[in-house]
Amino acid sequence: MRKLLVLLCCVVASYSFAQIKMQGIVKDSIGNPLELANVIAINQQTSALESYAITNDKGKYVLALGKNATYKIQVSYIGLKTFEEVVSTKEANILKDFKLLTDNALDAVELTYEMPVTIKGDTLIYNADSFKNGSERKLEDVLEKLPGVEINEDGQIEVEGKTVSKLMVNGKDFFDGDTKLATKNIPSNAVDKVQVLRNYSEVGQLRSVTNNQDNVAINIKLKEGKENFWFGDITAGAGAAPSPNDELYLVQPKLFYYSPKYSINIIGDMNNIGEVALTNRDLRGFGGGFRLPSRTSGTSINLGDNGLGGLTNIQNAQEVITKLATANFSYSPNKALDLSGFLIYNSSRLRTREESFIDYIEVEDDPSTPIDESASLPPDESTVQSGREASNQAIAKLSASYKPNVNNQLDYDILARISDDEERQDLFSSVVGSTDQVDQVNPYSINQNLNYYYTLNEDNIFALEVQHLLKDEDPFYNALLVNDPTNNDNGNDPNDMLPDEDAFDETAENLGFNRDQFNYNINQERRVKSNQLDVKLDYYNILNSKSNINLTLGTIFSNQKFNSNLFQFLDDDTRLDPTPILTDLDGNLLSAENEDVEYRFSDVYLGVHYRFKTGKFIFTPGVSFHAYSNQNTQANNTFKDNFFDVLPDFEMRIQFKKSEALQLNYNMTNTFTDVTNIAEGLVLNNFNSIQFGNPELQNALSHNFRLFYSSFNLFNYTNVFAGVNYSINEDQIRSLTNFESVIRTSSFFNSQFADENATVFGRVERTFGKIRARLGANFSYSKLNQFVQGRQSLNESFTQSYSPEIRTNFREAPNVRLRYRYTVNDNDQGSNSTKFITHAPSVRFDAYVWDALTFITDFTFTEQNNDGNKESFKTWDASLRYRKNRDAKWEYSLIASNLLDIDSNISNGAGNISVFSSETFIQARFVTFRLTYTL
Numbered sequence: 001m002r003k004l005l006v007l008l009c010c011v012v013a014s015y016s017f018a019q020i021k022m023q024g025i026v027k028d029s030i031g032n033p034l035e036l037a038n039v040i041a042i043n044q045q046t047s048a049l050e051s052y053a054i055t056n057d058k059g060k061y062v063l064a065l066g067k068n069a070t071y072k073i074q075v076s077y078i079g080l081k082t083f084e085e086v087v088s089t090k091e092a093n094i095l096k097d098f099k100l101l102t103d104n105a106l107d108a109v110e111l112t113y114e115m116p117v118t119i120k121g122d123t124l125i126y127n128a129d130s131f132k133n134g135s136e137r138k139l140e141d142v143l144e145k146l147p148g149v150e151i152n153e154d155g156q157i158e159v160e161g162k163t164v165s166k167l168m169v170n171g172k173d174f175f176d177g178d179t180k181l182a183t184k185n186i187p188s189n190a191v192d193k194v195q196v197l198r199n200y201s202e203v204g205q206l207r208s209v210t211n212n213q214d215n216v217a218i219n220i221k222l223k224e225g226k227e228n229f230w231f232g233d234i235t236a237g238a239g240a241a242p243s244p245n246d247e248l249y250l251v252q253p254k255l256f257y258y259s260p261k262y263s264i265n266i267i268g269d270m271n272n273i274g275e276v277a278l279t280n281r282d283l284r285g286f287g288g289g290f291r292l293p294s295r296t297s298g299t300s301i302n303l304g305d306n307g308l309g310g311l312t313n314i315q316n317a318q319e320v321i322t323k324l325a326t327a328n329f330s331y332s333p334n335k336a337l338d339l340s341g342f343l344i345y346n347s348s349r350l351r352t353r354e355e356s357f358i359d360y361i362e363v364e365d366d367p368s369t370p371i372d373e374s375a376s377l378p379p380d381e382s383t384v385q386s387g388r389e390a391s392n393q394a395i396a397k398l399s400a401s402y403k404p405n406v407n408n409q410l411d412y413d414i415l416a417r418i419s420d421d422e423e424r425q426d427l428f429s430s431v432v433g434s435t436d437q438v439d440q441v442n443p444y445s446i447n448q449n450l451n452y453y454y455t456l457n458e459d460n461i462f463a464l465e466v467q468h469l470l471k472d473e474d475p476f477y478n479a480l481l482v483n484d485p486t487n488n489d490n491g492n493d494p495n496d497m498l499p500d501e502d503a504f505d506e507t508a509e510n511l512g513f514n515r516d517q518f519n520y521n522i523n524q525e526r527r528v529k530s531n532q533l534d535v536k537l538d539y540y541n542i543l544n545s546k547s548n549i550n551l552t553l554g555t556i557f558s559n560q561k562f563n564s565n566l567f568q569f570l571d572d573d574t575r576l577d578p579t580p581i582l583t584d585l586d587g588n589l590l591s592a593e594n595e596d597v598e599y600r601f602s603d604v605y606l607g608v609h610y611r612f613k614t615g616k617f618i619f620t621p622g623v624s625f626h627a628y629s630n631q632n633t634q635a636n637n638t639f640k641d642n643f644f645d646v647l648p649d650f651e652m653r654i655q656f657k658k659s660e661a662l663q664l665n666y667n668m669t670n671t672f673t674d675v676t677n678i679a680e681g682l683v684l685n686n687f688n689s690i691q692f693g694n695p696e697l698q699n700a701l702s703h704n705f706r707l708f709y710s711s712f713n714l715f716n717y718t719n720v721f722a723g724v725n726y727s728i729n730e731d732q733i734r735s736l737t738n739f740e741s742v743i744r745t746s747s748f749f750n751s752q753f754a755d756e757n758a759t760v761f762g763r764v765e766r767t768f769g770k771i772r773a774r775l776g777a778n779f780s781y782s783k784l785n786q787f788v789q790g791r792q793s794l795n796e797s798f799t800q801s802y803s804p805e806i807r808t809n810f811r812e813a814p815n816v817r818l819r820y821r822y823t824v825n826d827n828d829q830g831s832n833s834t835k836f837i838t839h840a841p842s843v844r845f846d847a848y849v850w851d852a853l854t855f856i857t858d859f860t861f862t863e864q865n866n867d868g869n870k871e872s873f874k875t876w877d878a879s880l881r882y883r884k885n886r887d888a889k890w891e892y893s894l895i896a897s898n899l900l901d902i903d904s905n906i907s908n909g910a911g912n913i914s915v916f917s918s919e920t921f922i923q924a925r926f927v928t929f930r931l932t933y934t935l
Contacts, residue, residue, distance in 0.1 A: 192223040255935070485515060504687070511566070672699045
């Protein structure tokens, strides 16, 4: 790593010393400086674009030119005549001003080269070819080279610190704007322009009356010749796996068709080497562009997720087999109507293995909280867990948008999803022994959305948004634990010669299970049906060019029904429905079933917001008035909670320049829980995690503050963003947890202790010619009150992370990216504290040589230090690709992953009451040969 740093420094130094600066001022005909004028320098000998600049607010430009060379300088500005001049450089810097005259179309000079970056209003346009060097294959390879653009760890696109909410191709939604599908599949050679649409609004009628500063979209403009023709590529590959009985395979067709009237996108993927465009978690979070009408109302209701939330990331699996089939279409039969839709089917099979050690730590007592002297923390536990996951998911959506004129817009969407998921685990615990577990769920949901926007006249606009969700979930859990029926004794009597009971015995007795069995075969069936209607009507009155009033009338209706049944299969295959002896917080005996639990929630609210501009400031103060109603019925009892609340919110924005702004937000939010936390009966999350709900749970209230600064300077290509988020949460729903050995039982209540969270983050990026440097930092603090074994304690966590990076972007020379991540995680639990320090340097080498051969390699070394105990692992991937020339149809590739054949990753961490370390086994070294045909 040190040698690479020295080499890169030498390259940067030699590149800097071989250049001079040409700078000056660009003015109009009467001497006023011109901001955002374009200045380019074309090398007369090579006919290549050598340097470019965009003037700042004072009209200043700076070009980096080579010594003793001749350049054609072109200066352009919208509406003015382009100026050309040939300049010869010597050894000294050059100072030169330019004056642009009024445009005359007959005498206009035709530009030889396009500017790499231009600005038109709120749109930032990148000319993709200006940043390519030939090694790119997919859209993500292009985006990573654009100033101000980043692909984050989750695969999402960020622009100036903001996550891109929608991606389009030639103005048409690509799978409803999903960015990850686009970046992984759209071929780089089809990309002409990348248009970043800042302050983006999907509804043109609302653009002038709403704050859209956080909305960023990207439109990919295709190259000429890509319309009315199929384009894309088809890849097939094979390889040898470490096991002689297995063979590696890969088939990936990716086909696209675009015309002015319609578009078709087809993406397929079938492989057993762990390369997937969408993971199970991606698909579970795939919302299809749906946004709740009540998202800004101050009310948040959680309908829960009763699917297999623990589905493994492919990076943590030993074996991954996936099948993906997707299709997306758009059709415009006329100018007023747009139809679109997509279908996604994904099937995955995973095999996992993880070895862990959990050290439970004593928490510091709060003197004001009574202590249960008989309670003790669980014993330390070692586990070995092997699992297999099978998931089949399908998502389909159909959308229609009708715009007969500029005053009317009607949108309708319907999204349906269904899945069939199963997870089987073999767990060996040093405390419990061997356990076999099965989780199964076959949920489905249907989401519909209807929006209508109507402009009565230039001063009055109406917007109606309606969304309906229907969801049905049916999780089933089974656990088979070994048991010795001869030792059902607690071992407290010193004269008792029988051995102590098994770890699960006391819990089994509390749950009412039959302990005289050679196995504990425990099961639970659950059924959760959710029905929610979210409606909002907005009225905007434009008072003048700088202010408007927004009145909102909205409502949320939610109904959830819950049933569950806990039972035991005995050794003779008969069924036992137990009667638990556990009690709730009030001492009432709990039931093993949740029969016909119904939870109804409603919120009727009225919101008022006033938006006005003054100078560089935009203020939007507001308030919403809410009438809440909660009612849950169970065990022939009804619990009601009706109340009124007033929730203020505020937004202030300072627009220093077109690309520099500071934004402050504040809002209050009421958060309501779902039916599973309200149901009094027992819920078995798994054999060692049992919960029972509280029908008298109330809402939690949070105060949220956000400060965000962003600046993108095209004059010196400096991108800066920084932000602060802070929230204080009152009446949070917390769990009171008790342990029997390592078996935990949790009950819910509203905590009187406030929790706090704070985050400070930022990034600075600067481009120096062909060198880009970046520094990111993140600081987070949380204060969490926990309640374990009858004790209340405070857990404070502080994490700081730094990520410097430097990379090159040469067109004719190899490129290097050096990155370093340094993270410190401190957890303070009174008398107990832990500190984890992580070092993760990485290097990426990217070379395109002889106009035919591409070589890319990535290496990362990760080391974690915990009180002198160091654990480390390495990842090294490489690829070698050959195509005869840039326009060749065939490409031959050799791809290798995990070259060092590392079999596992080590990680350490700390929870509220434990410190843990785990070893996760990963895929072996894979080497595949691939053949790609480009249409």
